[in-house]
């Protein structure tokens with residue numbers, strides 16, 4: 001039996017793949033449609049490391065906070081993004097942290 005987290009991860013990978021397969025949707029480009037790229041970048045980061053607060057996500061992706069929040073909102077539509085208060089894995093402050 002598959003763990004729910006594996007199912008989320010495979011759904012997420014499929015979603016990211018769909019985003020990246022779109023023409024002009026490649027990661028780290030400055031072409032049109034930045035919000036979808038932001039979403040893919042945030043998703044990729046949260047898959048690598050859970051329990052990150054939005055400030056640290058913004059810092060690691062060099063995005064402003066509004067774009068991180070918009071990306072998280074976009075991600076949260078097809079997926080479950082858990083939010084909980086605990087120590088951020090990077091800054092170690094007790095914050096609202098996100099995990100997929």
Ligand SMILES: [Zn+2]
Pocket residue numbers: 052053054055056088089090091092093095
């Ligand atoms: Zn943090």
